[in-house]
Structures are given as structure tokens and as C-alpha cells.
Amino acid sequence: MQVFVRQSLAIVSTGLLLSLQSYEAIAQNRSSTVSSDSVNQSYRTQQFNTLPENQLKSRMPRDSVKASTNSAFSAGIVTGTSGAVKPSNGNSNTNEQLDLPIDSPLSFGTSKVPYSTSRVLGGTTNPAQNNLYRRAGKLYMAFGGTTYNTVCSASMIGKSLLITAAHCIHDYGRGNNGWARKVKFVPAKNSATEPYLSFESTQYMIPTAYFNGTDTCTQTGVVCNNDIALVALNNNSSGQQAGNLTGWFGYGWNGYSYAVPGAAYQGVFGNKLFASITQLGYPGSFDSGLRMQINTAYGAYYATGNLKNTWLGSAMTGGSSGGPWLVNFGEDASGGDYGSSNIRNVIVGVTSYGNSEQRMGSSWFGQNLEFPNAAYGNRGAGNIGKLVYDACDNSALSAWKLQSKGRCT
Numbered sequence: 001m002q003v004f005v006r007q008s009l010a011i012v013s014t015g016l017l018l019s020l021q022s023y024e025a026i027a028q029n030r031s032s033t034v035s036s037d038s039v040n041q042s043y044r045t046q047q048f049n050t051l052p053e054n055q056l057k058s059r060m061p062r063d064s065v066k067a068s069t070n071s072a073f074s075a076g077i078v079t080g081t082s083g084a085v086k087p088s089n090g091n092s093n094t095n096e097q098l099d100l101p102i103d104s105p106l107s108f109g110t111s112k113v114p115y116s117t118s119r120v121l122g123g124t125t126n127p128a129q130n131n132l133y134r135r136a137g138k139l140y141m142a143f144g145g146t147t148y149n150t151v152c153s154a155s156m157i158g159k160s161l162l163i164t165a166a167h168c169i170h171d172y173g174r175g176n177n178g179w180a181r182k183v184k185f186v187p188a189k190n191s192a193t194e195p196y197l198s199f200e201s202t203q204y205m206i207p208t209a210y211f212n213g214t215d216t217c218t219q220t221g222v223v224c225n226n227d228i229a230l231v232a233l234n235n236n237s238s239g240q241q242a243g244n245l246t247g248w249f250g251y252g253w254n255g256y257s258y259a260v261p262g263a264a265y266q267g268v269f270g271n272k273l274f275a276s277i278t279q280l281g282y283p284g285s286f287d288s289g290l291r292m293q294i295n296t297a298y299g300a301y302y303a304t305g306n307l308k309n310t311w312l313g314s315a316m317t318g319g320s321s322g323g324p325w326l327v328n329f330g331e332d333a334s335g336g337d338y339g340s341s342n343i344r345n346v347i348v349g350v351t352s353y354g355n356s357e358q359r360m361g362s363s364w365f366g367q368n369l370e371f372p373n374a375a376y377g378n379r380g381a382g383n384i385g386k387l388v389y390d391a392c393d394n395s396a397l398s399a400w401k402l403q404s405k406g407r408c409t
Contacts, residue, residue, distance in 0.1 A: 058318025109358020173213020
């Protein structure tokens with residue numbers, strides 16, 4: 001009788017009757033991840049060529065909704081405990097299909113959201129090689145064939161663990177047919193200079209909801225909860241792990257370093273939940289996508305229904321997808337008080353989409369409908385916690401387990 005009730009009990013969802021058993025399976029699937037291991041196995045030892053820089057294409061999704069008319073979005077407060085993982089200090093375009101055509105950088109776009117975008121600066125011949133910047137780089141992807149034909153940006157969060165956007169390595173909702181065949185990461189790329197050589201991989205991980213097209217999104221594959229991906233990098237041609245050369249960033253979840261101004265200051269700053277964010281990437285509209293750019297802006301948390309995102313103003317364009325969004329970027333000075341939530345160089349998002357108003361968005365790192373848990377192992381909450389747990393620790397994923405291999409953190 002108990003078994004009969006369990007199998008016969010029905011739940012009404014979007015007009016369909018689902019058995020409790022089926023409902024539980026769907027709930028479990030929402031919180032899962034998918035790896036490209038088995039699909040890409042045949043490409044691991046193949047040599048891939050790279051198209052000339054002026055032939056590479058961007059993969060950045062475009063948000064077709066104008067912020068000024070998008071009244072459905074409203075600011076909100078995320079529940080749950082915010083957190084962050086400390087980073088490592090490390091040791092010692094005319095060439096793209098431009099998604100956001102811009103004649104010149106602006107202090108704000110037609111969305112009237114302010115920002116400041118420029119080339120990264122430094123005292124060497126390769127500014128991108130300076131500490132902190134060098135943890136980010138350019139990502140080349142091969143979709144079809146054995147040639148790297150598209151570009152994104154990415155950054156390190158472990159010795160051989162890379163973070164980028166899911167759309168950079170997978171076509172939304174296409175399952176096993178959606179994977180890029182191989183990727184190549186070039187940290188601190190500056191024109192033709194590749195100071196740490198390059199790191200290839202056929203091993204990536206994305207949320208199952210993105211893989212099968214059931215993610216919470218406002219448009220198909222655009223403005224989504226879980227446009228996040230991890231890449232397990234191979235060593236470079238000198239046998240070195242990327243993170244041992246560049247260091248790596250930390251990551252945060254559930255609004256680490258975000259805040260709502262106190263009541264006395266809301267007349268000036270408003271009552272939105274926001275953070276001061278630094279964005280890094282290789283947008284094709286600047287320096288032909290060959291030099292790293294930096295954007296500083298405040299990022300506001302926006303939510304509608306089950307969707308959670310961060311928006312900010314930016315002049316970056318296609319090619320910057322997957323680049324890190326960081327809070328507390330920089331290094332501590334001696335003395336002084338940096339306030340609360342002050343861990344340095346913490347990634348709280350990656351560039352996910354843009355629009356013609358010079359506004360960009362990122363999936364929210366943390367708990368959401370698809371990844372509701374407050375903790376996945378000791379790797380944090382929500383989508384980012386589950387991805388890193390599966391990449392570094394999950395014993396069920398025999399091809400990964402990066403922590404035991406000395407390739408995580």
C-alpha cells in the first residue's frame with residue numbers, strides 16, 4: 001500500500017500530472033552538472049589549428065530587452081549566508097562579429113548606467129602580465145572541425161581550474177551535440193605575446209539545466225540563472241600548471257560584498273543591493289580583441305520570479321564573455337580599514353550577455369531554483385558551490401577529482 005501511494009500520488013505542474021517519483025527526479029536533475037569528458041574523448045590528443053585573429057567570432061548572447069522598458073525586473077535581497085573562497089597570490093574589433101557595436105567608449109550608454117572602461121595599465125611591456133591581471137586571459141574554442149574558430153575570456157580559480165561562461169563552451173539546450181570540441185586558454189595574452197604559453201582542454205563542466213535547455217532564462221539561452229562553466233586545464237607544453245604560474249582568484253556566493261546602503265544614505269545611493277565590480281576581458285571592439293581591457297562599475301542585483309542576475313554598465317563587447325566580475329580587486333595597503341566583506345579579488349560573476357545599451361549581465365553566483373542548497377561540500381552555496389564541488393571533490397566523477405590530483409586549490 002505504501003509503495004502504491006508513492007507511485008500513484010500525482011502533482012499538478014504546468015498542466016501535467018507528474019508522479020512524485022518523477023518530480024523528485026526532476027528536482028535532483030536541476031541540481032546536477034554535466035561534463036564533456038565522454039563526448040570529447042576522441043579530441044584529446046588531436047592537434048588543433050587557430051584561425052587568424054581577424055576571422056575569430058564571438059559567442060556573446062544579446063539581451064533584446066531594453067532596461068528602460070523592462071518593468072518586470074525589480075531589485076531584491078538574496079536570502080542565505082554570503083561567503084567567499086580566498087584566492088591564491090600565485091608566484092613568480094575589426095576581427096570579430098561585434099555584438100555591441102560602439103564607435104567609441106562612453107562614460108554611460110543609452111541605458112544611462114555609468115561605467116569606466118579602458119585598456120589595462122602596467123609598468124611592463126605586457127601590462128596583462130602584472131599580478132592579478134595575469135590570472136585572466138583569452139579563451140579560444142573549436143565548435144566543429146579541429147580549428148579554434150571562436151573566442152571568449154576566462155580566469156583561474158585553481159591550479160588547473162578555469163571559470164568562464166557556459167555559452168562559451170556549449171550551445172544552450174543542445175545536450176551532447178552542444179559541446180565545443182576543444183578549448184585553448186592563453187593567460188595574460190597581449191597582442192602576439194603569450195608569456196605563460198597556452199593550456200588546452202577537452203574537459204568542461206556546466207549545469208545540467210543549461211545543458212538540456214531547462215534553465216531559468218528570460219529568453220532562450222539568454223539572461224539565465226546558470227550561464228557558468230568550469231574547465232579542467234591540461235599543463236602547458238613545458239609541463240606547468242597554469243595556476244602555479246599566474247595564481248588564481250577566489251570566488252564568492254549569495255552576494256559576497258554586496259550591500260544595501262543604510263537608511264540615512266538611501267536618498268543619495270538608493271536602496272538597491274549592489275557591489276563595486278571590476279570586469280576583465282578581451283572585447284573585440286577594443287585593440288582588435290588582442291589586449292585585456294578593464295571595466296569598473298557598480299553592479300546591481302536584479303531579480304524577477306526565479307531569475308537572479310547582476311547588471312552593470314560596460315563598453316565591453318563580444319569576446320569578453322566569460323571574463324571575471326570581481327569585488328575588492330587590487331592589493332591591500334599598509335594600515336587603514338577596508339570594512340566588511342573585504343577579502344581581495346573575489347569573483348562573483350562572469351560576463352554572460354550584453355545589449356546595445358552598453359549594459360551587461362551575469363548569472364548570480366549562489367543559491368537559486370536549480371541549485372537551492374546552502375552548501376555543497378565545503379565549496380560554497382548554489383551553482384558555483386556545486387560546480388566546484390563536482391570538479392574538485394565529488395568521488396562519483398572519476399574523470400575529475402582535481403583536489404586529489406593536486407590540480408584544484
